Amino acid sequence: MNSTTPQVQATPRTFAQLLSSTRRGARLARLLASEQLRSWEVSPAVTEQAEQIVAELAANAALHGRVQGRDFRLVLRLDTTAGTLRIAVSDARGDQIPVPTTTPLPEEEAESGRGLLLVAALADRWGMEPYPPAGKTVWAELDCRPRRRPDVR
DSSP: OOOOOOOOOOOOEEEEEEEOSSHHHHHHHHHHHHHHHHHTTOOHHHHHHHHHHHHHHHHHHHHTSOOTTOOEEEEEEEETTTTEEEEEEEESOTTSOOOOTTSOOOOTTOSSSOHHHHHHHHOSEEEEEEETTTEEEEEEEEEOSOOOOOOOO
């Protein structure tokens, strides 16, 4: 008689929060994300990258995705089985599509225009999808597992 040990599948951890489409809401998004990732015991390196990504995406949602009386939504999803952290920020402006990162850099003196370049540099993957009925979600994923280094001899 063969017996197998039951395998417990890890359930992805999810955090979701609606925040006001203001600078204060964007700042709170970063603080909440930081605290949540620490409680999930995500590595400091991944947490630091995620904090920067949340800061940029939340600032964009508050600045460019703002619709009077509508909040933006922050969702963090940690999948320990796949080893990924997904950060998603949804806003009410589906007509304001993020500019691809192949555009030229803004002028040196410009105070904005580098956020998505930073997201692209920090994330392993990122993109945009519709958020019905009229909004959009900009997401970024980070691989949480340490990358294997080649053997050095």
